[in-house]
Structures are given as C-alpha cells and as structure tokens.
Amino acid sequence: MPGIKRGEKEAAERRGMPEPARLTLARRVRAAAVTADSEAEFVRGLRTSGVIARPRYAAGGRSEVVGYSVALHTTDGTSPVWYGGGKLGRDLTLTQLREQWPGSDAAAAVSAWSERGSGQRRTVGTHMRDETAWEMAARQIQQVREQLAEVPAHDTARWSQAAFDASGVMAVLSARMEPHRPGPLARAADVLARSAQRTSQQRRDAVEGPGQMRGAAMAAENARRSGISAYGEALLLLALRNTMRGIHAMHRARGERDQARAVEGTARGDLLRLQQAREAMQNSPGAGPAPGSDTGRSGPTHDPRRDDPGHGR
Structure with missing residues (x-):
C-alpha cells in the first residue's frame, strides 16, 4: 500500500484533521465497496459517506468510465486534494473493485458517476x-x-x-x-x-x-x-x-x-x-x-x- 508522505501528515495537522486524508478516504472507499451490490450503488454510497467522487472517462467521450478519484470536503477555503483509487491501495482501483460486481449494469454505473450532489441514502430492508x-x-x-x-x-x-x-x-x-x-x-x-x-x-x-x-x-x-x-x-x-x-x-x-x-x-x-x-x-x-x-x-x-x-x- 502507498506510504503516507510527510507533507500529507503536515497538511492534516495544519487543518486540524486527526489523520491524513488518504487514510480516511481509503476506509470510506472500502466501506462503500463492501456494502454495494453494483457499481452504481458503490458510487452513491461513496457520496453519502461524505466523499467527493469524480469519474475518469475513456478518451473520446463520456460513455465509458475507466477510473475515478476521490477527495474530502474542505472547510478552510482550500481546494480538495484528489487521490486516484490506485493511490489509496492496489485493491481500490476501479478495475479491482469491479471484480466485486461482475454483473453490474454499465449504463447505470455511468449514470451514477455523472450525477452531482451528495447522493441519496439507499433503501434497506x-x-x-x-x-x-x-x-x-x-x-x-x-x-x-x-x-x-x-x-x-x-x-x-x-x-x-x-x-x-x-x-x-x-x-x-x-x-x-x-x-x-x-x-x-x-x-x-x-x-x-x-x-x-x-x-x-x-x-x-x-x-x-x-x-x-x-x-x-x-x-x-x-x-x-x-x-x-x-x-x-x-x-x-x-x-x-x-x-x-x-x-x-x-x-x-x-x-x-x-x-x-x-x-x-x-x-x-x-x-x-x-x-x-x-x-x-x-x-x-x-x-x-x-x-x-x-x-x-x-x-x-x-x-x-x-x-x-x-x-x-
């Protein structure tokens, strides 16, 4: 797994955060992944957990998502710091995560990635x-x-x-x-x-x-x-x-x-x-x-x- 750099620790301390953002993000991504039964549900779960998530589209259009990046909201007026899934852990690339949902609806996933806002909480039994x-x-x-x-x-x-x-x-x-x-x-x-x-x-x-x-x-x-x-x-x-x-x-x-x-x-x-x-x-x-x-x-x-x-x- 990627190591935490000194600059990340110092940035967390300056912002009064209990830990570097990369650690928080990795846990929230894993939590969203393990509770989802499709890629679309994963995306919405990410956003309801307070994570900003954006897709990376294949070259030439917006019909295929080939990667993603995530960030935490900031409260001090600074820009969010973005991390690609692979920068959080090898198991958190989009390719790896998709192994969890082999029958996932690709069109629904693209639609979920393109949505804006914090997402809606899923309905549970x-x-x-x-x-x-x-x-x-x-x-x-x-x-x-x-x-x-x-x-x-x-x-x-x-x-x-x-x-x-x-x-x-x-x-x-x-x-x-x-x-x-x-x-x-x-x-x-x-x-x-x-x-x-x-x-x-x-x-x-x-x-x-x-x-x-x-x-x-x-x-x-x-x-x-x-x-x-x-x-x-x-x-x-x-x-x-x-x-x-x-x-x-x-x-x-x-x-x-x-x-x-x-x-x-x-x-x-x-x-x-x-x-x-x-x-x-x-x-x-x-x-x-x-x-x-x-x-x-x-x-x-x-x-x-x-x-x-x-x-x-």
Whole structure:
C-alpha cells in the first residue's frame, strides 16, 4: 500500500484533521465497496459517506468510465486534494473493485458517476434495522471464518478477498462507533487492508464475484441504535476477531511474520478491549435484553467464542 508522505501528515495537522486524508478516504472507499451490490450503488454510497467522487472517462467521450478519484470536503477555503483509487491501495482501483460486481449494469454505473450532489441514502430492508440484524451479521462472518479453515494459505485470491471484506466491515463499524476520530476499529481496518493487497499476477488469478460479508456490513451500517446495540457490536467484533485469527494463521504459514504480528496484535489488543467494554455496557443495569433472549442473560444463538483468539485475556 502507498506510504503516507510527510507533507500529507503536515497538511492534516495544519487543518486540524486527526489523520491524513488518504487514510480516511481509503476506509470510506472500502466501506462503500463492501456494502454495494453494483457499481452504481458503490458510487452513491461513496457520496453519502461524505466523499467527493469524480469519474475518469475513456478518451473520446463520456460513455465509458475507466477510473475515478476521490477527495474530502474542505472547510478552510482550500481546494480538495484528489487521490486516484490506485493511490489509496492496489485493491481500490476501479478495475479491482469491479471484480466485486461482475454483473453490474454499465449504463447505470455511468449514470451514477455523472450525477452531482451528495447522493441519496439507499433503501434497506426492515430486517437490517431490528435487533436480529446483529446476530445475522455475526453469523455470516462466522460462516466465512469456517469456510476459510478449508482454504490453503497459498490461495491468495480467496484470502485477499476475505481480508478486503473484513477491512470493509471494520471501516463501517468505525464510521458508526468512532465517527469523529479514528480509533481501534479504524486501525484494524487499515491492518486488514494490508492483508488484502495482491501483486499484478495474483490479481489476474482473482476470483470474481461479490464479497461474502456484504450482509454483515449492511447490518452494521443500518442497525438501529438502541439499548442492545452494545451487545450486537460486541458480538460482531468477536466474529471479526475470529476471522482475524484465520488471517493471522495464513500469514504465519506463508512466513509473513510482520503482517502476522500486526494482525494478531490488533485482534488481541485494542479490539479485545473494545469488545469487552461493549460487553460490560450490555451487562450494566438498564441495558435491555440481548437479541433472541427472554431474560437478557442468555448468549447468542451460536458461539463464536470457541474460535476466539485471546478471548478473556
């Protein structure tokens, strides 16, 4: 992934931003990608997240989009700083992103790119807004984790896709739970994004098709805020940390020790403490019952804890 330059850090400090714009943009792009089921929906999701997005058309007309660039709105009167998708990460070029939506309507995508404004929020099902959405999200991610147990470490395409999806879900959670200043969820999204990178040859070998965590990301984005949100967030964090355990094992099997340590440290450190804090909130008086519980004391319908790296430590 592209490194952050000194000038970018200094610019962020001058503008009072908590981090360089490139990091914020990369997470918002991944969040929009993992929650979209088409390129047009991706474009609108970008714009509803506060990102300015513009297309790059093929030479000779405006009927084919071959790339894009994004920027954050500025409040100090300066011009926005634009980044092409490839400057955010190899996985965020438009060519790479389109692997997520192989059946996407090209004409609808061009129309979406040409729209102006901040975009309209997508319509979501009522099941995404009730308490069961959290359990659905955790169950979907746990199923992905179980499937990854059968994937060999050298299958770069599938592991990269899983890391991309998990990074996107973390980015969605970060936007929900730490909207004003990036914290442990943002850092976890960035660590997982590094695990999602592939070389040019590996990109040619990629498996096309939508990610398997879209439903979980949609639930995390749209689940209503209520007394049981802390329970749902903790449950989803637990499932994501289990997935990180598999990604950690994959890096170890490949001999990628630095990235293995980064993934393990994130899962066992800040994320574990955040998960435990949300669990403590749920157990506090007046928190309300957990989803699927008559008393508020029973656990989830499945037990991802059996696979948890460092739970309770």
